Amino acid sequence: METVPALVKILIVFAAMLVLIRIRVPLGAAILLGGVGLDAWSGAAPGAVLNDLGRALSRPFLWLLLATTALIVEFGRHMASPENAAALQRLARHWGGRHGRFYSLIGLPALIGLVPMPAGALFSAPMVQQAAAEPRWAPAWKAAVNYWFRHVWEYWWPIYPAVIIGIAVFNMETWQFMAALAAFTPATFWVGYQFLLRPHREALALDAAASPPGALREGLRVLLPLGIIIAAVLLLPPAAAALRPGMDPQVRKLLAMLAGMLLGIGVIVRQEWGRRTGLLREVFRPHSLNVLLIVGGVAVFQSLLEASGLVPKASEDLLRCGIPLVPVIALLPFLAGLITGASAGFAGMTFPLVIGLMRTPGASLPPMAALVLAFGSGYLGMMVSPIHLCLLVTRDYFDARLAPIYRQILPCVTGMALFTGLLFLLFRALGW
Numbered sequence: 001m002e003t004v005p006a007l008v009k010i011l012i013v014f015a016a017m018l019v020l021i022r023i024r025v026p027l028g029a030a031i032l033l034g035g036v037g038l039d040a041w042s043g044a045a046p047g048a049v050l051n052d053l054g055r056a057l058s059r060p061f062l063w064l065l066l067a068t069t070a071l072i073v074e075f076g077r078h079m080a081s082p083e084n085a086a087a088l089q090r091l092a093r094h095w096g097g098r099h100g101r102f103y104s105l106i107g108l109p110a111l112i113g114l115v116p117m118p119a120g121a122l123f124s125a126p127m128v129q130q131a132a133a134e135p136r137w138a139p140a141w142k143a144a145v146n147y148w149f150r151h152v153w154e155y156w157w158p159i160y161p162a163v164i165i166g167i168a169v170f171n172m173e174t175w176q177f178m179a180a181l182a183a184f185t186p187a188t189f190w191v192g193y194q195f196l197l198r199p200h201r202e203a204l205a206l207d208a209a210a211s212p213p214g215a216l217r218e219g220l221r222v223l224l225p226l227g228i229i230i231a232a233v234l235l236l237p238p239a240a241a242a243l244r245p246g247m248d249p250q251v252r253k254l255l256a257m258l259a260g261m262l263l264g265i266g267v268i269v270r271q272e273w274g275r276r277t278g279l280l281r282e283v284f285r286p287h288s289l290n291v292l293l294i295v296g297g298v299a300v301f302q303s304l305l306e307a308s309g310l311v312p313k314a315s316e317d318l319l320r321c322g323i324p325l326v327p328v329i330a331l332l333p334f335l336a337g338l339i340t341g342a343s344a345g346f347a348g349m350t351f352p353l354v355i356g357l358m359r360t361p362g363a364s365l366p367p368m369a370a371l372v373l374a375f376g377s378g379y380l381g382m383m384v385s386p387i388h389l390c391l392l393v394t395r396d397y398f399d400a401r402l403a404p405i406y407r408q409i410l411p412c413v414t415g416m417a418l419f420t421g422l423l424f425l426l427f428r429a430l431g432w
């Protein structure tokens with residue numbers, strides 16, 4: 001007889017993972033062990049757990065993810081090199097004048113955020129580091145800036161998996177879905193500006209507004225490989241879908257990203273021919289291997305969590321408790337985002353449940369209001385999740401602790417929670 005609710009199991013395993021991290025177990029290993037623990041506690045026999053682990057380790061998605069992340073690490077080394085960092089600083093001054101550095105801290109992570117990619121914060125982290133390289137800027141603050149502005153588009157940008165899932169599940173026209181959630185992006189920019197950057201605006205100002213000679217040409221040279229990667233990620237998946245419609249969408253997107261990374265690094269090699277030594281040497285350093293372990297651990301954890309079936313059971317437990325409809329629609333995506341650390345996780349696991357709740361007799365909840373509440377809550381859960389891949393890799397890159405990062409982003413999260421509630425009340429009052 002089952003005595004421990006599924007939600008309690010999940011929370012206990014999460015607490016155990018945090019204890020392992022506290023006693024210096026490598027983060028990736030702690031996450032992987034947490035996934036094994038969840039699958040085992042779901043009632044699966046030891047043999048079944050081993051089979052689930054074997055399937056997770058043999059997925060093409062995992063190895064494509066690791067290969068892509070390894071190239072991201074190499075690309076990050078290129079972006080963080082002294083000469084390229086100086087070129088980006090000059091470009092920021094060219095575009096933003098005296099406040100060029102300030103705007104680059106917002107714009108560069110946001111630019112990377114237009115492309116959904118695993119561990120995408122690794123792309124923008126070197127740019128943020130070089131924009132605020134002086135010792136006065138705390139690692140946790142730089143990690144928070146990089147992490148927050150990396151995710152400003154994820155509510156409605158139509159190539160994100162969670163948006164694709166939401167459009168399908170809520171059975172809305174794409175423009176309706178995007179219009180319902182588009183207001184979140186300026187709000188996310190605004191709270192990030194208010195709480196993370198505005199207090200430091202003058203301290204971030206450059207000494208002079210003059211644009212150095214050749215700044216535009218050199219800056220665009222550095223950004224060219226990034227442009228190629230973004231173009232590949234945006235353009236190749238539709239072409240691959242037309243050629244191989246049966247291919248797993250996740251695999252298709254990772255193949256496109258891997259192709260873009262190879263093309264981008266090929267351009268880097270061509271640009272630096274004769275000067276570059278030790279291609280991929282950064283990947284084999286302990287810091288980079290730890291990033292790969294984290295990325296692999298998160299991918300295996302999510303696979304084992306899905307195999308355990310505990311998240312749907314936790315949702316059913318909440319519904320049986322008789323909690324009112326609106327708190328349930330907010331709580332289920334939040335918990336799924338917190339548990340999975342992925343937008344596709346909260347969307348795929350809970351949006352079908354939200355639709356079912358909306359259709360219960362007497363619910364009378366308009367679809368756009370329910371969508372705003374569910375997506376906004378799931379997003380906040382994802383942003384505070386201790387296993388969100390972008391949070392983990394950006395924390396690791398800046399060598400910061402999680403607690404100070406959370407202290408930096410908590411005002412931003414609180415602001416977005418208030419905005420989510422206000423937008424929900426507005427849409428419900430309008431009957432949308």
